Amino acid sequence: MPIAIVLLAAATPLPAAPAAQPIVRRTLHAASFKAAETILRTDHERFVAEIVAITQTASWPFGEDNRARLYADLMGQSGFTDVTIDGIGNVVGVRPGRNHKLPALVVAAHLDTVFPQGTDVTVRRDGTRLMAPGIGDDSRGLAALLAFFRAMDGAKVQTDRDILFVGNVGEEGQGDLRGTRYLFQNNVRARTAAGFISIDSSGAGKIVTKGVGSNRYHIVFSGPGGHSYDKFGIVNPMVPLAKTVVGLYGIKVPAEPKVTYSASVAGGGTSVNTIPPQVFVDVDMRSTSTAEVERVDRELRAIAGQAIDEENAARSTARGKVSVDFQVIGKRPAGQTDETKGLAAIAFGAATAFGYDSHFIAVSTDANVPMSLGIPAITIGSGGSGGAEHSPDEWIDVEPVESVKGLTVGLVTIISAATAR
């Protein structure tokens, strides 16, 4: 989860707090949970050591293999007996519940970072502050899953549902959620899951219940091109590009659900004295409503098509016509999870119980995929404080009291969600 987005996303003011969750209260009062909480505390140094080990095993977009192998090893060392790496590179470890026939709970953290191959991922330490690219987003989340498992196992916490602990690939940017897409297409337990919780980035209290969907295009406009003086009068693909941008910014959008678009990057052309044979503009459109994204998408394609027709009619096509090609950069499905009950309410109750100011927020995370499939899904933090995500100065603070408290919120949420109702 890009913290940049999390920090910038306006917190949705909660109309009314979800009803207090009896399941959360039951979890908190169980003797096994008290034991698990104690283990989280005593296990904290191992947790920190694992954050460092994971961070220092570089994992770049489409290059998560080394970290995946490390993560499978760490799962084995933590006591998982059923660990596999699936066809796209997700690491999946299963913790059996009482009833294997119940729909499972999926708990995931992502293996990839935004940082390219070759980035220095050495962890620097200053007191309880650890600094390195990717350390909070999402090394801490990955290590949290291992700590949750060990705490539950050590305290003999029994859940009704099986829990699939997943280290997944492809959450960031161009990864385009391919890890969770693959998981929910190919893993039967995931496809039929009762819920999905992504542990992504540090912090506690922010609960992603709206998955912002997006369509992103590299729109290429082509034409014959030619010398700017001698061939003046022929079609120029820059004109339909310009009309498409102007048209895009004329599209009306509602206040709710939120819909956005952006003409973000432009490029192309040969030299100042050449009518360009090819130019492009990159466009991003987003909403928590898939229908709204698709509406803007349709309107934009119609605008571009009309601009092409107008250009081919306005200027000479003797040397060739202009044309347009929408090349997909990314498509993330939109979705949302009911904020009044179930998973979202459990997470809200758990965070509130530990004194965190809880909010529901709208961001694009791995939870988009199950949300779009109708599976209740949320994304929450792994606890502790941190910042500067997606920058080389990324940091987390592992001061034990706060760090363990934040972790505990996740543990309560998971145990409660794995309880059948």
Added chain:
Amino acid sequence: MPIAIVLLAAATPLPAAPAAQPIVRRTLHAASFKAAETILRTDHERFVAEIVAITQTASWPFGEDNRARLYADLMGQSGFTDVTIDGIGNVVGVRPGRNHKLPALVVAAHLDTVFPQGTDVTVRRDGTRLMAPGIGDDSRGLAALLAFFRAMDGAKVQTDRDILFVGNVGEEGQGDLRGTRYLFQNNVRARTAAGFISIDSSGAGKIVTKGVGSNRYHIVFSGPGGHSYDKFGIVNPMVPLAKTVVGLYGIKVPAEPKVTYSASVAGGGTSVNTIPPQVFVDVDMRSTSTAEVERVDRELRAIAGQAIDEENAARSTARGKVSVDFQVIGKRPAGQTDETKGLAAIAFGAATAFGYDSHFIAVSTDANVPMSLGIPAITIGSGGSGGAEHSPDEWIDVEPVESVKGLTVGLVTIISAATAR
């Protein structure tokens, strides 16, 4: 002179051939000219050797120094006694005429090429065909000036006017005619000259009498920028850019004088999910009429200004406004030379006398500068055949009969033009 432009430029159909030029006839029948023509023939191997030496002394945009020094040496070896390199790097050699008080004739070829530093400029030879970057544009022209001087000196040709032979810098692209600009601003003999002849590229018969002027801009649109989802609703500099392009392509232009414009190169933006803080478009506008270029320029600036105002009114400027900055890439003055008499008629008569199909054409060359100052100016070829200028496969053919015949047209033109009337 970029041959690409020469080849592409539509030849202006001549309404009526200029009146036969008595001066040309007198030159052709003078005994001294016959002797000079013979010297051109016997000197041809040296001429070819000099083309090779000049070509193999790399001379890139703003990096003409080495070739300038070589050229000054070659002028000295050819018998020039008055050779200087001026403040911008032009090599100037003077051949005195009978009357130093008469306005001089300036004959120039350009030292620069379009090829960047590090380009392999080794000349390959296949029979009479020589291949290397810049060999025709304008090594052959530079060597032609030396051959003209030796032929005139050897044959004791006396002209009325002093002739300034100039190897000038900065003809191509970004050089923006800075060599000739400097010459006509700072050299008194040039500033008061009777005429200017640029010997540029191979061939004979094409006579540049219209200097296509141009204004070229790198137009930068700036704004606050921000996250595409969170900051949706703020001004986006891509929109006024797009409106400026659409507006440019709505500007009406007359058929005569020819006026052209092109939105040629676009760029800018950070990532697909960022409202760009800065985008640009490069625009070229040209005409044989400076007034027309300036009209299009004014209209474009008004369109861009209005687009900026509209964007600042249409969307939020809470984080900053959009603005536009026209950065000058190049400004070449337009101009033309009377085609019915004087220099143009002399060149026409000389080419016709040797059987060449003569045309007047409109191109941007070093002659633009004197044309814009009201000094009669033309650009003609150095003879011989050639092609692929501005490409690494550039070639010329130095088959002696055709090569010398083409050179002779230049010699007749220069001697005739240096004769007072």
